[in-house]
Every structure is written in structure tokens, then in C-alpha cells.
Amino acid sequence: MAIDVNLIDKKAVSYFRFKRFNGSYLVTNDVGEYCFLKPGWFNSFIKGEINEIMKQDEVKYDELINKSFVRNKLDFDKLIAKYANKHDFLSRGTSLHIIVVTLRCDHKCAYCQANSGGIKTAGLDMDIPTAKSVVDKIFEFPAPEITIEFQGGEPLLNFNTVKFIIEYAKKKNKNKEKKLTLSLVSNLSCLTDEILKFLIKNDVSICTSLDGPEHIHNRNRVSLNKNINSYRNTVKWLRKIKIEFEKTGFKHRPNALLTVTNRCFGHSKEIIDEYIKGGLDCIHLRPLSTFALAPKADSLAYSWGEFIEFYKESLDYILELNLKGSNFYERTAFIFLYKILTDYDPGYMDMRSPCGAGIGQVAYNYNGDIYTCDEGRMLSRLGDESFKVGNVKTDTYKNIIEHPTVKAMCISSCLDNIPECSQCVYKPYCGVCPLLNYTESKNIFQPFNGRCKINGAILDYLFEKLQNSQYKNIFERWVKDCTKGKAAL
Amino acid sequence: MWNLKFNNKLYNRRAVKAAVSAYAHLAKFIIKNTKNYTQVEINDIDQDFKKVFVDEFANYALWSNKEWL
Amino acid sequence: MKIELRTKIYPLEAILSTCYLFIDSIYFFLDLDAGKDEKVVVSLKPKKKLSDRQIELLKDSFMNELLYSALRCIVSKNNKKIREYVVARALYSTPPDSNFDLFSSDEKLDYRDDPLGIAVPWEDKYGKNKKVKKDNVESKV
Numbered sequence: 001m002a003i004d005v006n007l008i009d010k011k012a013v014s015y016f017r018f019k020r021f022n023g024s025y026l027v028t029n030d031v032g033e034y035c036f037l038k039p040g041w042f043n044s045f046i047k048g049e050i051n052e053i054m055k056q057d058e059v060k061y062d063e064l065i066n067k068s069f070v071r072n073k074l075d076f077d078k079l080i081a082k083y084a085n086k087h088d089f090l091s092r093g094t095s096l097h098i099i100v101v102t103l104r105c106d107h108k109c110a111y112c113q114a115n116s117g118g119i120k121t122a123g124l125d126m127d128i129p130t131a132k133s134v135v136d137k138i139f140e141f142p143a144p145e146i147t148i149e150f151q152g153g154e155p156l157l158n159f160n161t162v163k164f165i166i167e168y169a170k171k172k173n174k175n176k177e178k179k180l181t182l183s184l185v186s187n188l189s190c191l192t193d194e195i196l197k198f199l200i201k202n203d204v205s206i207c208t209s210l211d212g213p214e215h216i217h218n219r220n221r222v223s224l225n226k227n228i229n230s231y232r233n234t235v236k237w238l239r240k241i242k243i244e245f246e247k248t249g250f251k252h253r254p255n256a257l258l259t260v261t262n263r264c265f266g267h268s269k270e271i272i273d274e275y276i277k278g279g280l281d282c283i284h285l286r287p288l289s290t291f292a293l294a295p296k297a298d299s300l301a302y303s304w305g306e307f308i309e310f311y312k313e314s315l316d317y318i319l320e321l322n323l324k325g326s327n328f329y330e331r332t333a334f335i336f337l338y339k340i341l342t343d344y345d346p347g348y349m350d351m352r353s354p355c356g357a358g359i360g361q362v363a364y365n366y367n368g369d370i371y372t373c374d375e376g377r378m379l380s381r382l383g384d385e386s387f388k389v390g391n392v393k394t395d396t397y398k399n400i401i402e403h404p405t406v407k408a409m410c411i412s413s414c415l416d417n418i419p420e421c422s423q424c425v426y427k428p429y430c431g432v433c434p435l436l437n438y439t440e441s442k443n444i445f446q447p448f449n450g451r452c453k454i455n456g457a458i459l460d461y462l463f464e465k466l467q468n469s470q471y472k473n474i475f476e477r478w479v480k481d482c483t484k485g486k487a488a489l
Numbered sequence: 490m491w492n493l494k495f496n497n498k499l500y501n502r503r504a505v506k507a508a509v510s511a512y513a514h515l516a517k518f519i520i521k522n523t524k525n526y527t528q529v530e531i532n533d534i535d536q537d538f539k540k541v542f543v544d545e546f547a548n549y550a551l552w553s554n555k556e557w558l
Numbered sequence: 559m560k561i562e563l564r565t566k567i568y569p570l571e572a573i574l575s576t577c578y579l580f581i582d583s584i585y586f587f588l589d590l591d592a593g594k595d596e597k598v599v600v601s602l603k604p605k606k607k608l609s610d611r612q613i614e615l616l617k618d619s620f621m622n623e624l625l626y627s628a629l630r631c632i633v634s635k636n637n638k639k640i641r642e643y644v645v646a647r648a649l650y651s652t653p654p655d656s657n658f659d660l661f662s663s664d665e666k667l668d669y670r671d672d673p674l675g676i677a678v679p680w681e682d683k684y685g686k687n688k689k690v691k692k693d694n695v696e697s698k699v
Contacts, residue, residue: 003625003626003629005567005625005628005629005632006567008629008632008633010632010636013633013636013637014637014640015633015634015637015640015641016633017630018626018629018630030641030644030645046629071637071640074640076643076644076647079644080644080647080648081648083644083645083648083649084648084649087648087649090649140679141679142678142679396679397679398679419555419575419578420578423575423627423630423634445556493587494589496588496589496590498570498590499570499574499588499589499590499598500588544585544603544605545585547585547586547587548581548585548586551574551577551578551581551586551588552578552581554574555574555578
């Protein structure tokens, strides 16, 4: 059914974005509300003949009004409050501080983008004076909630600095009113009972990588220590951390991430079963990054279409498990669903407008250099310092936050500024990574890349499922459960 | 020799210049600005790209335009 | 293939947006017929060889998308002030000081002037013995 633009009732129709969706129209608005309209209703809607819809379906009529699609029935207070809530992350300030305590690593992962140095490489560890300066700098930021996340290389190779930072940060925080969260991202190869005890005592959440069953994990994630079987070691420690979570009051469930390579294709069920067996409550299916620096990364690569097929297959299986009573969920889906089904935004740095570079997160390299994000820091290993915004020893908080690169990242990731994104039906839920654009095309304003296609395809999939009440109930449960425990973010 | 006339209301002059810069290594360009048009004369197109060059060049100018929308 | 589009019906922005959607598969060249009834003349040339039927379908597809783009332009233009109002009210949660005119003075401000104190370090804002007036924005998490 063709639409006649001359018949649009300019006074009746509030702002909306739309697309054809399996014979209907999906409409969304600035506050992330959505609605499906049959073609006839869509035409009535744009012509302002909302009463025509009411005659046929009162529920749909109420839905359009309650979700702020009808201009002459807008509740402005409600709309403004919703918009404010959806953008609440803007007022949180730079809350995520990633500290790369060493670039040394004892694994040689096939897709690694950190370009780590070997275990014995000198000059790649953060020393204590630099660590102290990093913590002092962190506490200059005005954000009331701070997360310190340890990354590497393998951060436990420089455990002394990790320990120092935790203790010094806690000491500094005694006089502040900040909510301090600590997090460690590690391959767990250097974990010992003593270190685990320390981490638990200091309430440090632990995240690792688990690429699936042993034959996939060990092929992707090669331990340089021949005495350590990477898969078995990871699973062993995940089990121990889970026991602590269940029995001793340790607040943080163990977490793991998956980097999808072409080796995962055809094994989606095995991988998910492995996660469930390991006691994990979710999986994060992350596509291979285009700025993966490892020489073998090309042989693991795939098209965005292949990733989407794998993703859908995995999510179909997860939903099947949920229908049988499981609560297992997928993290990318969760992030999108949180935006779709609640009045809030999780503020996930990669998936917000503007992105978190500089204004939501910063990354500190082992030498004290500060970057807009961890990927910006990784790029520096290739000699590209485009995303460096200062150093802990020489730059004040003001220098850092006012750096032109921070501003450029903000402007280039604000979806309202990007012609293709500003009109996209999925704009309220999506985000771009200017750094990813830059690595692909040397232009931070280039959104039509694989990631755009992947996000679009995942959202298509989720909205299709949302039209089924069984799946919608599952998604609502995911969002409710995770909001309670704040486990997902 | 090819002559393309880009209407200034449809193609920002800077978009046309951006296209010329991007393709400068594959052909010789002469730009003439008139009141309503940016005229581009294209010569010595690289043999390997002759078939598609002008079309690709025009598309590039159109694409570059969006930065100045 | 040429299509003539009256700018009274299809705003230029809509025409350009539609071209961008198809730019991967079609070569475009646009010209303006600035007569009494201004028209944009869109020349389309598929990148791959297509049958006559396929060319017709492509043209229909282009025209459909053009209608959608035109709709988006109209909706966007008609709701511009409302959206600006909602965004301004939502993001500036504390009512602006009467000496600070939100809408007229921001053009004169340089971002370094920092009227909202974003670049003020934690210690200066919330250090010991400093009372802070908190915003009254409710946000449930």
C-alpha cells in the first residue's frame, strides 16, 4: 500500500522513525518506544486518522498514545522525564577507568588485538609510582561512581601493581563519597588460591575468556606455558569462583566472554552448553574485531552475514533453553532489550550515543599515557597515537576532558549528527564506534561498516521475536532479573 | 576528455573538490567555478579504470556531499 | 534511466538520502531543472548489468524509498521545535539561571567557557567541607 506524503497530518503525528518489517511497519521514537502497525493503520496514523485505528483496535490506539506517537496527545512531562532517564549516562561522567598494568602476556591468542609482549619482555609493566599517579588521576574525575578495570596483556603477571592499586584506591576512597567497583579481566593462568582470596576479600569481580569446548578454546587461546592447558585451567578457576559466589557471600558471579571466530561456526550449541556447564549465567557473542592485530586473525575472519547466521543459531538455542526453564541469556541481546523494554539505558560504552570515549571511559597504559578507550590504547602499539589524550604525570583532568580528540569522538558518535543513523528506525538503541570507523576507513564519520549491518540484523531478529508473546516474556524476564542483580553490565 | 557539471545546489563545491583529491592519482582534472556549477574537466584517465571512472567519480562527489548537508 | 522529481513534492534532502541508500548498486548523477516548477533530474545507471524487468523493479524500489525519505523529512521538519524543547528540558535538569539564557547565549559561548562546570575536578566540587546542592532529577536504576 503506497503512502501519500501530501496527506500527512502535520499536527497529529509526533516524531517517529520507521521501516517496513515483514509486511508491517515498525515505528520507534526518540525515547525508544516502539510499535508495530499494519500498512492500513500506518496510513491512518500518518494521516492523523487515529480514530480509525481506535475503531478497529482500542489496544493499539492506547498504545500509540501512551508511547508518545500522537502529537496532539503528548504528555510532555512524561516524555521529558523519559528522555532524561534514557540519557542519564551523560550525567554519570567518566566512570570506567581501564588500567593496563602490563603488556606482557603468557598466552598467544589467535585473534588478540592487544599486541602483547612476551612474558620476559622488559619495560612493559606499570611501576608503582605510575600506578599511584593513575589512581590519583582517577579520583580527580568528578563521577560519583567509579569502576576500575584491570586489563593487559595478562594483568596478573603484574599482580603487585594490581594489589597496590586496589589497596591505594580503597584508601583514597575512604574520604570520598564515590561508589567504587573493581574488576579484573584475566586469562586466569596466574591465578592462585592466595590471589583469589585477596580478590574476593577486596570484592573484585573476575571476567575471563572462554571460547567454548576444549578443542575450540585451546586452538584459539594458546598458552605459552606448556604445563598449562588453557581450557582446563580456565574451567577450574571458573568453578572455584562460582563456589565462592554461591557459598561465601562473594557478590560477583564469574563472567566470561567469547570472541567469535570461524572456528565457532557449527558449534553454537556446544559452546553454549560449555558455558552452562561452567556455571555461567550468560554469554557475550562478540564479533571478531577488524583491528585484530594478530597475524593469524585473517584466517579466522568471516563476513558479517556469517556472523549473523551464527548469532541467530545461538540465540535460537538459548531461547529454546529458556522455554524449558533456563535463565541463561546473551549479553548483546540483553543490552539492546534493556533499551527497548525499559525506560533506561545501560550506558554500555560501545552502544550509546555519544559513545563512551573520554566522557564515559578512559584507558591508562602501563606508562601512564591516557587514551579515550582501550582500543585507542591498542592502536598506539601500531604507532598511531591519534586517540591519546594525555599522561597521568603531566596532564590535569581539565586537559584530558577538554582534549580535542575527546570532543571529536563525541561528535562523531552522536547518532543525531550522522545522516544515515539519525533517520534509522534503530537509532534509539544503537551506537557507533568512531575508532572502528577510523581503523576501517581512516575516517571517524563512516558508519556503514560491518558493525552497522550486524547491529541492524540483531535488532531485526529481536524485534521479530518480540512479536511472539512467549519470547517477549523471556526477554522481559532477562531485563528484570539483570536489573535486580546489575550483573550484566 | 570528459566534462561534468555539478550543480551547486545539489553538490557542495567542497564535495566535488574532495572527489578530485581522492581520484587525483588516476586522472588529470581542471576545475572551473561558475555561478551555478562546478565544472570538472577530466583528462588522461588511467586505462585500467576508464570504463567506470567517471561514474565512480560522480558517485564519490555525491557521497562526500553528505558531510555538508 | 532518468527520473524527474519536483522539489515541491520531494525535498532535496529526501532525494539525496534515497540516493545514498542505493549508492552501492547504482551510479547517480543529479542535475537541476530550475524552471517554474523546480525539478531535480536524477540519472540512474545500475552498476551491474540488469534485465529490463530488473531495471523497472529497481526504479520502483527507488521511488518507494523516496516516498519514505520524503515522509521522514516532513515528520522531522514538523517536529523540530518539539524535539528541541524536550531535549533541552531533559538534559538541562536544573532550570537555567535567569542571567543565563539557554537558547540565545550558547552561540556566543566557546565550549572552554564551561558554564556548567563540567571540567571542574572532583576535589574542587566535592572536596572536604564543601556542601553540594544536588540536582533533583529522579532516576531509578
